[in-house]
Amino acid sequence: MEVALLLLLVIPYLVIRYFVIDHDTQTDKDRQRFNQGIQLIQKHQFSEALLYFDQAVVQHPKSAVAYAYRGRCNLKHANYYSAIYDLTHALSLDNTIADAYVDKGIAFYKLEMNQDAFREFDKGVWHQRGQSPDAFRWRALARIQLQQLPQAENDLKRAVALGDENAAFLLNQPPFSRKVLF
Structure with a gap:
């Protein structure tokens, strides 16, 4: 009996508290x-x-x-x-803050610290849940510098799939452009 009465008091308290608390981070x-x-x-x-x-x-x-x-x-x-x-x-x-990882990676990339840049871009891709074409494109650029060409090409393709025209341009440049000779 006491448990039921306690539940009747706790449930409204939790509902009211949920609607009163500020949910903004x-x-x-x-x-x-x-x-x-x-x-x-x-x-x-x-x-x-x-x-x-x-x-x-x-x-x-x-x-x-x-x-x-x-x-x-x-x-x-x-x-x-x-x-x-x-x-x-x-x-x-x-x-x-996902954009901070990408910005930090760009700073490392500009300083030619490619391994650190790649790590930050990788974190940016993860924190943005694979929805940022910029993070994929920058990670591909870092991978190119690290001689990881197949993975870089995959990143550029994912960026293109997300609508990045710069990545499409990079895919048409060496080392990704393949000329077919007949």
Whole structure:
């Protein structure tokens, strides 16, 4: 009897609690908070965005989103070591930001650290659940540098299947283009 009464009290409590609790993650809240800076990046105003996220990092030092977007701005300004630092810090705060893995891989790739770049692109593909053509294309570029041509070709084909025209162009370039002689 007491168990039934307890269940009658616990079930409504759980239902009410479910509808009252905020379900947004800290990353979602930070994306809303830094929407102004994110819009600057989308408009390709990277200098202004870098200043914005410099201030955001000072005001919110535990925000993975602020560090990730500052890292993206540093990447666009070819400050690769600063980008790697910011993106590494962002991923240490929240390791589920898939774009940060790809951006970090691009920085490593630009520094010709191909093994590290491949590892980051691989993580980016995994975290984006195979739905990002950019991650596949960049991973293929790193694999080309590592002389993993069959796997690179597969990555490029998957990127093309996801709609990446740049990957289609790369597939028509050596070492993937095969000329048939009659």
